[in-house]
Amino acid sequence: MMPFTDNSLILAATESVGTVRDFQFATPAWLWVLIPLAGLLFLRRRRGTATAVQHPGIKLIAEHLPTPSVLAGFVGPIAATLAAACVIIALAEPQWKVTHKEPVASGIDIMIACDLSGSMAEKDMRIKGQVVDRLTSAKYVINEFIDNRPNDRMGLVAFAGKPKLCSPLTMDHAILRHKIDSFYLAEVNLFGQLIKPGFIIEDGTAIGSAIASAATRLNERKETKSKILILVTDGINNRGEISPIDAATSAADLGIRIYTIAIGSDKRLSKHIAQEDAIDEKTLKEIAKLTGGRYYRAGSSQGLADAFSVIDKLEKTDSEPRTFVVYDALFYWPMGAACVLLLIALTANLTFPKPAP
Numbered sequence: 001m002m003p004f005t006d007n008s009l010i011l012a013a014t015e016s017v018g019t020v021r022d023f024q025f026a027t028p029a030w031l032w033v034l035i036p037l038a039g040l041l042f043l044r045r046r047r048g049t050a051t052a053v054q055h056p057g058i059k060l061i062a063e064h065l066p067t068p069s070v071l072a073g074f075v076g077p078i079a080a081t082l083a084a085a086c087v088i089i090a091l092a093e094p095q096w097k098v099t100h101k102e103p104v105a106s107g108i109d110i111m112i113a114c115d116l117s118g119s120m121a122e123k124d125m126r127i128k129g130q131v132v133d134r135l136t137s138a139k140y141v142i143n144e145f146i147d148n149r150p151n152d153r154m155g156l157v158a159f160a161g162k163p164k165l166c167s168p169l170t171m172d173h174a175i176l177r178h179k180i181d182s183f184y185l186a187e188v189n190l191f192g193q194l195i196k197p198g199f200i201i202e203d204g205t206a207i208g209s210a211i212a213s214a215a216t217r218l219n220e221r222k223e224t225k226s227k228i229l230i231l232v233t234d235g236i237n238n239r240g241e242i243s244p245i246d247a248a249t250s251a252a253d254l255g256i257r258i259y260t261i262a263i264g265s266d267k268r269l270s271k272h273i274a275q276e277d278a279i280d281e282k283t284l285k286e287i288a289k290l291t292g293g294r295y296y297r298a299g300s301s302q303g304l305a306d307a308f309s310v311i312d313k314l315e316k317t318d319s320e321p322r323t324f325v326v327y328d329a330l331f332y333w334p335m336g337a338a339c340v341l342l343l344i345a346l347t348a349n350l351t352f353p354k355p356a357p
Contacts, residue, residue, distance in 0.1 A: 026094075033088045037084055082341045083345065100324045126300065138304065139181065153170060162209060208246065212247045234264040244284075
């Protein structure tokens with residue numbers, strides 16, 4: 001019989017949507033012994049030949065003797081037989097077979113840098129027909145992108161006047177979604193006065209610093225096959241100690257591809273008046289070109305979703321899930337039942353007198 005081990009901690013760690021539990025016997029051949037055991041119980045209940053000689057005066061004496069109980073002769077053998085059956089079942093080793101499939105990292109590490117500057121409060125996007133600000137649209141699309149890539153390590157950087165690491169590279173995407181949902185912008189009154197600071201207190205757009213911060217995290221894992229940075233912004237770099245081009249050049253030397261996404265509607269009156277557009281498309285295009293990535297202009301929520309969809313298709317790799325099998329032994333249950341039944345049989349035989357032969 002396999003030794004009993006407590007697998008409760010292992011099971012607790014592996015229980016998930018990809019976990020399947022099956023009941024089985026490790027040594028089911030022992031169950032065949034139940035058939036002759038049931039036959040012995042059946043034969044015991046058959047009436048045999050009479051071996052007693054009845055004395056003529058026994059009837060006179062029987063009236064003054066205690067009436068023997070048949071309980072011991074009925075309950076005892078049945079309980080003992082059931083106890084033997086439980087022992088046989090325990091020898092067959094009942095167990096739960098818990099199969100857990102764990103996804104393997106795809107070999108692609110992705111950092112997402114999201115702009116949280118004040119201009120992200122501009123309400124020029126739509127989600128399911130409802131007008132929303134740029135940050136709300138970005139949060140919605142980024143969460144969908146994360147859900148579609150369960151086998152990738154992902155990290156998160158938020159930036160405004162300076163970058164803030166919200167999550168290092170991780171396979172726990174629930175943490176990423178929680179961090180993204182917690183993003184908020186500063187609140188101002190009608191006169192432009194600050195009421196409540198945003199998730200990042202320093203306002204502005206430090207694109208170069210955001211790239212440098214994300215690239216540093218991506219560079220920590222030397223063995224990664226592919227390193228990706230997705231930069232979502234709606235502004236022009238106006239903060240930070242490193243320029244976007246210098247940061248992109250350093251990222252390219254580290255083998256990091258940067259996909260830049262300019263979010264927000266194009267408010268230029270004409271193609272000749274570039275000053276009206278608050279997005280530095282030229283720099284974002286140069287960043288993508290230097291690193292071997294691509295530039296996307298997302299003038300709507302659908303355009304933003306399309307950009308992430310293209311990136312999702314470009315950065316794909318096959319990964320096979322690993323399978324773990326844990327066996328949770330259950331033999332102690334029938335063994336416990338056998339002990340209880342034996343106790344019942346012994347109690348019945350010792351407490352109640354046996355009937356006369």
